[in-house]
Amino acid sequence: MSIQIDQVNKFYGQFQALHDVSLTIPEGQITALLGPSGSGKTTLLRIIAGLESAERGRILFGGEDISQLHVRDRNVGFVFQHYALFRHLTVAQNIAFGLESLPKKQRPPKPEIRATVARLLEMIQLPHLANRYPAQLSGGQKQRVALARALATKPRILLLDEPFGALDARVRKDLRRWLRNLHDEFHFTSVFVTHDQEEALELSDQVVVVSHGRVEQVNAPTELYARPESRFVFDFLGQVNEFSGQLKEGRLVQGDAWVRLPESPSGSEAQLYLRPHEVRLTSEPSEQAHFPFCIEAVSLIGSEVRVELKAQGWQSEDVWEVGISHAEFNRRQPRRGDRCYAVPDIAHLFAEGQDQPRTISWGDSA
Amino acid sequence: MTETVTQGAVATPRPFLVKRNKRVLPGFTLSLGISLLFVSMVLLLPLSGLVVEASGMSWQQFWFVISDPRVVASYKVTALAALAASLFNALFGLLLAWVLVRYEFPGKRLVDAMVDLPFALPTAVAGITLATLFAETGWYGQWLSKLGLEVAFTPVGIVVAMAFTSIPFVVRTVQPVLEELSPEDEEAAMSLGASDGRIFRKVIFPALWPALVTGAALSFTRSLGEFGAVIFIAGNMPYVSEVTSLMIYVRLQEFDYAAASAIASVVLLTSLVLLFAINLWQARFLRRLEGR
Amino acid sequence: MAESARHQVGSKPLIKWTLIGLALSVTLVLLVIPLVLIFSQAFSAGWGTLMANLGDEYTLHAIGLTLFVALVTVPLNLVFGTALAWAVTRFQFPGRKLLITLIDIPFAISPVVAGLLYLLLYGRNGWVGSWLGQYDLQLMFAWPGIVMVTVFVTSPFVARELIPLMQQQGSQEEEAGVVLGASGWRVFRHITLPNIKWALIYGVVLTNARAVGEFGAVSVVSGNIRGETNTLPLHVELLYQDYNIVGAFASASLLAAIAILTLAVKGFVEWHQARERDLQPEHRTEK
Numbered sequence: 001m002s003i004q005i006d007q008v009n010k011f012y013g014q015f016q017a018l019h020d021v022s023l024t025i026p027e028g029q030i031t032a033l034l035g036p037s038g039s040g041k042t043t044l045l046r047i048i049a050g051l052e053s054a055e056r057g058r059i060l061f062g063g064e065d066i067s068q069l070h071v072r073d074r075n076v077g078f079v080f081q082h083y084a085l086f087r088h089l090t091v092a093q094n095i096a097f098g099l100e101s102l103p104k105k106q107r108p109p110k111p112e113i114r115a116t117v118a119r120l121l122e123m124i125q126l127p128h129l130a131n132r133y134p135a136q137l138s139g140g141q142k143q144r145v146a147l148a149r150a151l152a153t154k155p156r157i158l159l160l161d162e163p164f165g166a167l168d169a170r171v172r173k174d175l176r177r178w179l180r181n182l183h184d185e186f187h188f189t190s191v192f193v194t195h196d197q198e199e200a201l202e203l204s205d206q207v208v209v210v211s212h213g214r215v216e217q218v219n220a221p222t223e224l225y226a227r228p229e230s231r232f233v234f235d236f237l238g239q240v241n242e243f244s245g246q247l248k249e250g251r252l253v254q255g256d257a258w259v260r261l262p263e264s265p266s267g268s269e270a271q272l273y274l275r276p277h278e279v280r281l282t283s284e285p286s287e288q289a290h291f292p293f294c295i296e297a298v299s300l301i302g303s304e305v306r307v308e309l310k311a312q313g314w315q316s317e318d319v320w321e322v323g324i325s326h327a328e329f330n331r332r333q334p335r336r337g338d339r340c341y342a343v344p345d346i347a348h349l350f351a352e353g354q355d356q357p358r359t360i361s362w363g364d365s366a
Numbered sequence: 367m368t369e370t371v372t373q374g375a376v377a378t379p380r381p382f383l384v385k386r387n388k389r390v391l392p393g394f395t396l397s398l399g400i401s402l403l404f405v406s407m408v409l410l411l412p413l414s415g416l417v418v419e420a421s422g423m424s425w426q427q428f429w430f431v432i433s434d435p436r437v438v439a440s441y442k443v444t445a446l447a448a449l450a451a452s453l454f455n456a457l458f459g460l461l462l463a464w465v466l467v468r469y470e471f472p473g474k475r476l477v478d479a480m481v482d483l484p485f486a487l488p489t490a491v492a493g494i495t496l497a498t499l500f501a502e503t504g505w506y507g508q509w510l511s512k513l514g515l516e517v518a519f520t521p522v523g524i525v526v527a528m529a530f531t532s533i534p535f536v537v538r539t540v541q542p543v544l545e546e547l548s549p550e551d552e553e554a555a556m557s558l559g560a561s562d563g564r565i566f567r568k569v570i571f572p573a574l575w576p577a578l579v580t581g582a583a584l585s586f587t588r589s590l591g592e593f594g595a596v597i598f599i600a601g602n603m604p605y606v607s608e609v610t611s612l613m614i615y616v617r618l619q620e621f622d623y624a625a626a627s628a629i630a631s632v633v634l635l636t637s638l639v640l641l642f643a644i645n646l647w648q649a650r651f652l653r654r655l656e657g658r
Numbered sequence: 659m660a661e662s663a664r665h666q667v668g669s670k671p672l673i674k675w676t677l678i679g680l681a682l683s684v685t686l687v688l689l690v691i692p693l694v695l696i697f698s699q700a701f702s703a704g705w706g707t708l709m710a711n712l713g714d715e716y717t718l719h720a721i722g723l724t725l726f727v728a729l730v731t732v733p734l735n736l737v738f739g740t741a742l743a744w745a746v747t748r749f750q751f752p753g754r755k756l757l758i759t760l761i762d763i764p765f766a767i768s769p770v771v772a773g774l775l776y777l778l779l780y781g782r783n784g785w786v787g788s789w790l791g792q793y794d795l796q797l798m799f800a801w802p803g804i805v806m807v808t809v810f811v812t813s814p815f816v817a818r819e820l821i822p823l824m825q826q827q828g829s830q831e832e833e834a835g836v837v838l839g840a841s842g843w844r845v846f847r848h849i850t851l852p853n854i855k856w857a858l859i860y861g862v863v864l865t866n867a868r869a870v871g872e873f874g875a876v877s878v879v880s881g882n883i884r885g886e887t888n889t890l891p892l893h894v895e896l897l898y899q900d901y902n903i904v905g906a907f908a909s910a911s912l913l914a915a916i917a918i919l920t921l922a923v924k925g926f927v928e929w930h931q932a933r934e935r936d937l938q939p940e941h942r943t944e945k
């Protein structure tokens with residue numbers, strides 16, 4: 001079932017948590033609501049569930065307006081950030097709770113409920129813990145029980161609030177993969193809230209970036225990373241290197257550093273954003289760009305070697321980060337304190353007073 | 367995926383103008399209704415009786431009653447005794463809380479349980495017990511009289527009774543704060559070379575004292591109104607050992623409702639002001655701790 | 659190791675044992691010996707006399723009246739306290755903070771003043787009392803008055819026990835129940851009630867202890883009619899004023915026994931809650 005959010009506004013007293021949010025969440029996909037804390041993403045999720053109500057606007061499930069429907073009657077699955085398992089019920093009783101809450105006419109007979117619970121316990125791979133209490137489970141186990149409990153009534157929509165926030169890195173990865181498989185099998189519409197960009201990009205089909213109660217950008221993960229539409233999205237998604245300077249004769253200049261621009265934008269100042277993998281390291285400056293650096297740190301962990309660079313003869317607010325392959329690392333053997341130059345292949349230019357970037361490519365010419 | 371379940375969810379959208387129930391959790395109207403009914407009938411309505419009775423008096427009459435020398439003497443006795451009792455409790459309540467949180471020793475659980483005895487024991491029982499203990503022939507009285515100290519039927523007896531009934535307030539407000547105190551602060555101070563005494567004064571006490579003040583203030587408020595425990599041991603001599611609650615009681619026995627109400631309104635106003643002050647103080651202190 | 663491995667302020671043996679000694683002395687002198695005295699006085703004339711004292715017609719009547727008052731008061735305040743705690747911890751509404759402060763009023767007011775408030779309103783000259791008087795209904799100097807003031811002085815106990823606990827537990831579990839389609843009653847019965855059970859029991863025990871033992875407020879509205887409006891604490895006073903010390907302490911020992919029971923229940927409830935907390939592996943890391 002698709003979800004449509006139509007001009008939703010939410011206030012807490014004087015504070016406006018959501019500004020005219022409109023959004024379509026396609027059926028059968030996983031959508032991530034991504035944003036920093038306090039951006040309104042959890043509020044939006046709770047409004048979809050019916051745990052909060054909006055002052056203005058509508059929520060539609062499969063084209064039907066359900067804004068007036070009580071949470072109880074929306075039949076959504078909701079997984080709470082801290083699981084909210086019923087601490088005085090066993091794992092099995094927790095999972096059965098939703099089925100046993102159905103009105104008498106729709107409630108399945110007891111043996112059927114038991115069978116459903118057993119099946120769900122199989123699915124979450126915890127049949128041996130059926131009679132434990134939540135306090136006796138680990139965080140990852142609690143999370144799975146919370147999921148099974150939410151899925152027991154077969155909702156078409158599954159909402160998850162920071163589903164992996166409280167888990168440590170390894171368990172988080174396993175669970176993420178597991179949730180992905182589960183989703184591919186059952187094809188419910190899922191929406192999850194996260195502040196972790198990696199999680200959003202890895203798990204979802206569609207990412208909604210939220211900031212200050214507004215939707216910044218909606219895109220597939222690959223698109224979002226390749227073509228951020230605003231400074232906020234750029235800053236929020238992954239590491240970015242920044243260069244700000246004055247426009248002079250087709251070049252962007254600051255101190256000893258400069259880069260030649262294929263076409264000159266308007267205004268006198270501009271900023272250039274560069275992803276770590278869009279920059280190469282050379283020992284000599286090129287025709288196109290002159291970014292002198294001193295290597296400050298080299299980190300070998302991961303699939304790439306991360307090199308941290310300190311600007312030489314010009315100012316940069318943060319150190320630059322450049323990713324190089326292990327093969328290239330072995331060839332060049334960069335070391336702390338070495339001098340080098342950065343050469344961009346692709347960069348994103350923010351002209352003065354503009355929030356939309358223009359992507360520039362130098363191709364192989366450099 | 368069964369159709370029935372999901373259809374039930376969306377098949378009955380209500381018209382837009384229906385007043386929506388914004389509360390997610392059930393029972394708002396019921397629980398608030400019961401609370402308001404109860405608070406207004408049981409707590410607030412009776413206050414109106416006092417207002418009616420007191421407003422029947424002229425200002426002169428009212429002032430005459432509440433400034434009667436015997437009544438004024440009772441204010442002094444009550445306030446001074448309550449002050450002494452709450453200071454005693456601040457000191458020994460802190461000691462008990464400290465010992466209960468910091469040390470392991472045989473009988474600790476018994477001490478912890480016994481601290482609540484004054485709350486659980488009816489005040490009249492506490493009264494006759496203390497009076498018997500401190501009477502001249504009593505277990506304590508006979509030793510004290512050898513030392514030339516008289517407690518029963520003197521203002522000191524009032525202090526004893528007040529201290530007994532209200533010591534749990536201090537222990538139970540200080541104890542949780544002491545438990546929450548992080549050992550790192552102390553260890554940091556120690557690593558900086560501070561002595562135990564200095565750490566207590568500069569690190570521990572500043573964290574404790576808001577709770578200590580709250581506890582002592584609660585103890586003081588309770589002591590001001592104490593009746594059952596006090597009257598048996600006080601001797602109730604006019605101008606010397608008569609507390610204000612007893613003054614109200616005496617006026618009632620004389621069927622002088624107006625005078626009783628006038629004195630009661632002074633007592634009531636004092637306790638309400640204290641109650642609100644303590645609440646404000648606690649709110650401020652919580653804000654500081656939670657950084658809000 | 660007998661000593662804690664951690665060095666803390668006041669862990670030097672001399673200071674430590676001085677403070678413990680002092681605390682034990684204070685407890686002994688201020689709390690334990692008085693309790694011992696009550697029973698020693700009650701038994702001072704032998705078991706037979708104690709039984710005779712308790713079996714006395716007026717004493718039995720006082721016990722009956724006291725139990726009756728507690729039996730009416732406790733359920734009323736149980737409902738009120740639970741409703742109030744639910745309202746102020748599960749919802750935001752204007753005046754919420756004021757409501758929380760208002761329920762402390764009975765704690766702050768002198769019991770004599772509390773009694774007087776009821777006497778003024780419901781007594782023969784009060785505006786409600788005089789109106790009821792036309793129908794020959796007398797509340798003061800009769801059992802209804804005693805019940806009313808007892809409800810007043812004990813009203814904060816249940817709510818005071820529940821509010822901090824329910825605030826700390828938060829409403830996520832209840833919300834989860836509602837999302838799963840549970841009705842209001844089902845949420846309360848299966849989710850909230852098991853979570854607050856122990857605090858509720860302790861609140862009830864405290865309410866009961868105070869209801870049974872209230873003296874000042876009851877003494878103002880009771881009229882102290884022997885065999886009619888005399889509750890157990892009033893009976894204790896009466897016997898004591900009659901110089902029947904052993905008789906007074908016999909009745910007092912019953913009240914003291916209830917107090918000890920209250921402390922025992924409190925100890926049990928705290929032990930239970932501590933055990934539940936220890937079961938929570940919140941701080942354990944994932945393996």
